[in-house]
Amino acid sequence: MHSKPNTAESVTESWYDHVMLPFSKQEWDKRLRIKKKNTAPGHSQVRVDHLAAAPESANRKIRALCNMSVLSGVPVDMWLTELIWKLPKDPGTPKIDRLRPLKFLEITRKMTQGLLKNRLSEVWFREELISPEQFGSMPDMSTFQPALIKRMVAEDAMHYNKNMFALDEDLTKGFDKVESWVKDAALRRFGVPDKARNYLLAFDGQQEPSHHSIRTYRRIPRRSRLPSARL
Numbered sequence: 001m002h003s004k005p006n007t008a009e010s011v012t013e014s015w016y017d018h019v020m021l022p023f024s025k026q027e028w029d030k031r032l033r034i035k036k037k038n039t040a041p042g043h044s045q046v047r048v049d050h051l052a053a054a055p056e057s058a059n060r061k062i063r064a065l066c067n068m069s070v071l072s073g074v075p076v077d078m079w080l081t082e083l084i085w086k087l088p089k090d091p092g093t094p095k096i097d098r099l100r101p102l103k104f105l106e107i108t109r110k111m112t113q114g115l116l117k118n119r120l121s122e123v124w125f126r127e128e129l130i131s132p133e134q135f136g137s138m139p140d141m142s143t144f145q146p147a148l149i150k151r152m153v154a155e156d157a158m159h160y161n162k163n164m165f166a167l168d169e170d171l172t173k174g175f176d177k178v179e180s181w182v183k184d185a186a187l188r189r190f191g192v193p194d195k196a197r198n199y200l201l202a203f204d205g206q207q208e209p210s211h212h213s214i215r216t217y218r219r220i221p222r223r224s225r226l227p228s229a230r231l
Contacts, residue, residue: 011191015127019119019196022067028059031115042106043081051107066112073199079109080203109203116200120192129190180204
């Protein structure tokens with residue numbers, strides 16, 4: 001994560017006083033409204049579509065469950081069970097070291113983490129802790145722009161017979177398996193208080209092992225709905 005340099009004195013924990021407060025109905029409904037529908041569920045088989053179609057009384061109780069987890073600083077036990085569905089990265093015969101893991105999480109966990117992420121991101125953008133050159137995994141931004149700039153520079157170099165020097169870095173497991181100490185260091189650097197930081201880190205390294213393992217060796221069309229996996 002790229003950020004502008006900050007001194008310890010310029011970052012204050014008071015920015016994050018609201019992060020671990022209970023979720024309001026407005027926050028919950030907005031997140032539920034924009035959450036992508038028709039996606040594979042977690043172990044409970046509860047989908048985001050179920051929450052979207054549920055009456056207000058049901059969503060109020062589910063939101064209360066998530067709020068109790070946030071206020072206590074302890075994830076719900078069922079949230080630590082994760083389902084893994086692996087797809088081959090390359091066509092042809094699959095290789096064991098070339099499988100892309102898709103992780104299916106409980107929708108209540110994703111709602112909770114998503115709302116906390118929104119609150120943290122709001123602070124980071126407001127205080128300009130994130131560099132404007134950060135394109136990956138950012139709201140309303142895409143990696144298309146920097147990729148297009150790179151292509152145009154290459155075309156210019158070829159057309160005018162110029163020298164071009166480029167450095168590409170590929171971080172192994174840079175998104176799907178970030179080490180806890182890396183996440184902890186990044187959150188500390190942004191001044192995230194202990195309670196919020198420890199709560200987010202509590203989801204790492206405590207996942208319950210699956211009793212069975214499912215592997216698929218066929219490609220699923222991009223627009224097809226993934227079948228639910230029971231592990």
